[in-house]
Amino acid sequence: MSQPDEKKAFGLLAEFETPKALYLACEKVRDAGYKKWDAHSPFPVHGLDKAMGLKPSVLPWIVAVMAVIGGVGGFFLQVWINVSAYPQVISAKPYVSWPAFVPVTFELTVLLSAFGAVFGMFGLNKLPQLYHSLFESDRFARVTDDKFFISIEADDPQFGTQATKELLSQAGAVHIEEVQS
Amino acid sequence: MGAHGVQKIDEKEFDIGSHWIGKLPLVGLVLGILGLGASIALGLGDKEQFFFSYHVSYMYFLSIALGAFFFVIVQFAAKAGWSVLLRRIAENLAGILPFFILLGIPLVLGSHTLFHHWADETVRETDPFIVHKAPYLNEPFFYIRMAFYFVVWAVLSSIFRKKSVSQDTSGDRKTTRFLQNLSYPSIFLFALTITFASVDWIMSMDPHWYSTMFGVYYFSGSLVAIYASLIIVAMALQSHTGFGKVFNVEHFHDVGKLMFAQTAFWAYIAFSQFFLIWYANIPEETLFFKHRIEGSWMGVSVALAIGHFVIPFIFLLPSQMKRNKAVLLVGAVWMLLVHFLDIYWLIMPVHQHHGMHITVLDVTTFVGLGGLFLAIFGWYMKQAKIVPTKDPRLAESLAFENIV
Known part of the structure; x- marks a missing residue:
């Protein structure tokens, strides 16, 4: 009609x-x-x-999922780079030296959490x-x-x-x- | 609904009254005398272990009192409204600082044990590292600095507590302005003294090693300790007629958030210190961590990283965990325990090189100093109202609410 x-x-x-x-x-x-x-x-x-x-908003869960993706992804991105893509010996340390990966892992966790928070908020609104x-x-x-x-x-x-x-x-x-x- | 209608409180309700915290002076004094008596008796047999065990407990309780002092001055500097209900508790905890002068006597008596790496003259003259550090690390200057820290802490914490208590009767708004103005130089002096005190009293035990982050490390731990302590005291006061009515889940949520933030801050500082030393791999810097990965200390180091950061981070992350009183109490008690492990891990490997072994002295000195700490705290709580009843920002604290 x-x-x-x-x-x-x-x-x-x-x-x-x-x-x-x-x-x-x-x-x-x-x-x-x-x-x-x-x-x-x-x-x-x-x-x-x-x-x-x-x-309660579901936004915290979006942020949590993005944080896990950022953290795990950031860590294994570095493992992949250092082991197979472009292996280099730095400071006589093993290819996979987890302490060296922490800053990038941390930053990517924060970055993706922030993306999740801002764009998740846009989406929900x-x-x-x-x-x-x-x-x-x-x-x-x-x-x-x-x-x-x-x-x-x-x-x-x-x-x-x-x-x-x-x-x-x-x-x-x-x-x-x-x-x- | 927020600030609609100013809540009125009955000032008479804010004496400690018959609440069990009022019985702490007696109980604490008994525990303190028993604990320290037993420590001295046991210490006669093993002086070195006594001084180290005492030093761990001393730095532990000192960190709570220093954290409390920092909490008080920051609330004034930031003109904080939400925290007014908690401020008297923190003022009373900070008020214990003058007593640390007396409690610090074993530090002086045991200085040649605790700091023998530089306090011993033969070492000082032969060890090239120590020779160059001698202009700073020598006994006269060490005691001058110690006196300076004690005077700053004792004078400032007493002023803040006394002035705030005097406002309960006078209701004078100028007091708030005066303490606010005093808080800015206090923050400067606090940063200076806590940094140098932790360098002098903990880092210099291993004088070959140095870290420019050490002061912040001790500070970050003391902040975890104070927020955990505030949660526990506020929880204990939930059964108090006056306090239980006004201090609600919104306030707990905020202290919980701060405690959560500080565990992350501690991890940030601890990892930054470790990371640079690990990457550069310079012998004089790695020494500290070399001692702490030997034998069973390795297990303690891992337990500290997991217990002081990973577990509390995940546990305290959801807002519902901080809004549930029982759960938050578990978190606070846990943080106070792992904070002890943190201080233990900083100090004890200097004495026990190849692995941790817990002694009875660790327990007795902890009970002794803890007993006296609680006794003084309980005594302060009886001396004045348990919240600043005439603080101009009290209404703001009463009406405080989170947006979740």
């Missing part, structure tokens, strides 16, 4: 005046069982992850993202200044325009608008 150029509802955007109001509203939305929603704030609000019911439906809202521009927002997506199984609007206004929203995608 739906045609590509037809405007579709992205969801609802609710505005809050203070971080405290945002925090309390997040608890209500979380308890109502919504899954596809997000909170927006100009600065980090302590404890908001708990109020939103967010699970779906960045870079040049367009987002919420940019359509004029009021949303103030999220980088002094306003706090909760957006709930229409794709959420719990979503019903009227019911969700009611929930948000009960949660203390000062302004609620529908955002098109």
